[in-house]
Amino acid sequence: MTRFDASTAATRIELVADAIAAHRERGSPxxxxxxxxxxxxxxxxxxxPWVQYFDGTVALDCTEYELEQLKSLCSEFSSFSIEELVEPEEAEGTHARLTARTDDERVAQFVDRVFQDVFDRPASYRLWVTDI
Incomplete structure (x- = not known):
């Protein structure tokens, strides 16, 4: 990969799909x-806010409000299901793990919507891939 940020929907989706493919090719965690x-x-x-992807799993931390937004978003993306919700005593919020039963591009579309719908970013937000 040669680019690590994007700020339009099409380039963000392409970047996330490329990052997932690179993660898989490199065998990274x-x-x-x-x-x-x-x-x-x-x-x-x-x-x-951040999202991680590994082994068909999407993981993120969210507030109570964001969790409700995430559940709503999952109703639009039937290939995603919330598998685990962890609420650590020492932290506010919830760690959510979702199973993604779909291809890299659909995962990328979901991730883009997570940042917009769950984390309330505008359509022009800049996304960064920080680890592969």
Missing amino acids: YTTITVEPTDTDRELGHGA
Whole structure:
């Protein structure tokens, strides 16, 4: 891979699909996709939202509100199902693991929508692949 960020829907989806393919080819433990934190993230004491992909699994941390948005998004993407929700005592929020029974491009479309619909990013947000 030669590029690691994108800011249009088409280029973000292509980048995430390429990152998943590179992760698989390299046999790495996971790939991490993130965005810049907003002022709201900082006010809440959160870092930048992130999504990880590994072995057909999409993982992310979310607030109670974001979890409800994630559940709603899964109703639009029938090939994704929430498999595990962990609420650590020492942290606020929930760690969600979803099973993705689909191809890389559909996973990439889902990830793009997660950042927009769950993490409330605008259509022009910039996505970064930080680990492959």
